[in-house]
Amino acid sequence: MPDGSEEERLHIHICETSRVQRAILVRMLSEAGFFCSASGHAQESLDRLRQDPPDIFLTAIELPDFSGLEACWRVKANPETEHIHTMVLSASGQEDKLAESLDSGADDYLVKPIDKNELKARMRAASRIVRLTQRMRAEAETDALTGAYNRRVFMRTLEREHRKALDQALPFSVLMVDLDFFKKINDTHGHASGDRVLIQTVRTAKTLLRPPAMFGRLGGEEFAVLLPGQDETEAMQTAEKLRLALQAMYVENDEGKPIPVTASMGLATLHAGDLESTGEKMLGEADAGLYRAKEGGRNQVCMP
Structure with a gap:
């Protein structure tokens, strides 16, 4: 479970066309202790990810400009954002897209309608992976004695x-x-x-x-x-x-x-x-x- 302090809270960016779904996700994840940002378009989300990289990127598949699967691929193809943990929101009936989403670079997926308890459990699991990855990156990127970038x-x-x-x-x-x-x-x-x-x-x-x-x-x-x-x-x-x-x-x-x-x-x-x-x-x-x-x-x- 994420720590409640601003410094320790993980940042989740949500890309979802539906304003209602966005609001629901933001509310549930905020209540679970995460810091959330959101948008309704893939390109806007990618621009935000480059400017202020979140810890987790949660995206729907169907978006107005291009698909969430392509958004995941672009995140993983960019050296500045490749470390971001990506998750795909799949609507019921899109089960055939799940394997494709993982091939596109998604690290995990959720199926709508979202169950609150499952969402929290998946995010706790994602948080453990994110924090481990962050520690490994810090060790690989910083000088062991001083903590400066190597x-x-x-x-x-x-x-x-x-x-x-x-x-x-x-x-x-x-x-x-x-x-x-x-x-x-x-x-x-x-x-x-x-x-x-x-x-x-x-x-x-x-x-x-x-x-x-x-x-x-x-x-x-x-x-x-x-x-x-x-x-x-x-x-x-x-x-x-x-x-x-x-x-x-x-x-x-x-x-x-x-x-x-x-x-x-x-x-x-x-x-x-x-x-x-x-x-x-x-x-x-x-x-x-x-x-x-x-x-x-x-x-x-x-x-x-």
Whole structure:
């Protein structure tokens, strides 16, 4: 049974043509402890799924624009939504569609008319699968020590967000972050203290940055930040806030003494019409800015 807190409640998006059926489903699932959103068209639902991915997508088969089976297929074919647990609502007499729905990417199905107890039981079972999948994804996508996104996920997201920014002529910036004299921290205070610095760095960044910004650990003491929607001015302001926050964070060594921490940063911004730009090139430009920051005395933000 889902926890009642907003943070723990699973999000179910319902796609159902009938307003009455939508209202019934929303009421029953809300009473069962789920957060619900709903629409009556497949395309509207898919747009919502991309903007705010739910945990579970529950769709009828017959929809005004295209079928719920095709909607399930599109959800599973899109890397941004493939993790969503999909369920099909089949009307009585559509039993022949059930096997087809599973082939189309649905993870489970329900047959109308909906029995309240069966609905709750199926959703509890789906919740267990969703939470297990979420834990597995978190382990696969995040750095074990710090909880930051790992390099593989960061690079994949970098290319996707860069392509989106180019296609839609949106602002986009990339920030490289490197902790100053980190080897000295390890040598002076010990590796356990160094690990605490890395962990606190990620905590501080996560507190400061808000989606769609993304913070990743590329390796060692080197981190990077994706800043979708931020131009040069906005990204520089964000970088300065992060630099000051890292400089102000408090970390103790094993003897309870504070460890001074600063970071150097390099910023790269996508320029409109630069069709030769790639995500990897932007990361290289940010790295060049980081080198300038190091050469210029550290604890500063530089452009390439």
